[in-house]
């Protein structure tokens with residue numbers, strides 16, 4: 001089954017699914033809950049486009065590699081390429097939409113890699129490690145420093161954040177990413193997770209929202 005980006009009205013997006021560029025520890029309260037220092041420079045990592053799956057209809061998680069943590073994040077879809085040092089206007093012009101998404105993490109595997117100072121790929125890039133709901137058109141959002149993100153599991157709100165809590169706000173974050181490597185149409189930016197991460201279990205019922213603009217549910221199969 002191949003994933004294709006989609007808007008909330010069901011329209012398919014013609015961009016290919018590119019890479020998923022992620023930022024770690026972008027909310028101070030989340031860095032604190034995992035006993036991580038707040039980085040002085042943005043901490044970036046990349047998931048391959050092949051690990052992206054849709055939320056609707058449910059999604060699978062690995063069951064034999066320790067705990068799988070959810071991280072609810074505001075995902076940004078790029079509709080135009082960005083490279084070198086794009087201006088704020090160029091970044092805003094390149095953003096096609098926003099969606100609630102999950103950056104899934106094999107937390108026990110990641111802890112072992114971190115202990116040894118090794119890269120995180122196998123903890124962050126397994127098949128199905130990025131779960132994305134449909135995108136809401138960027139024109140819906142007047143202020144990128146005021147976007148809510150919420151995750152409810154089995155009826156209980158677990159994560160409830162807002163982009164105003166980001167250590168690196170969306171536009172400067174994307175400028176920093178583009179200064180390090182080229183971004184392309186179809187790439188997705190995962191903007192970090194607020195506090196409240198925890199393990200997922202088969203059977204969990206999730207509601208993932210950008211409150212006020214989009215709300216989608218999906219089960220862990």
Ligand code: ZN
Nearest residue numbers: 071103192193
């Ligand atoms: Zn994350």
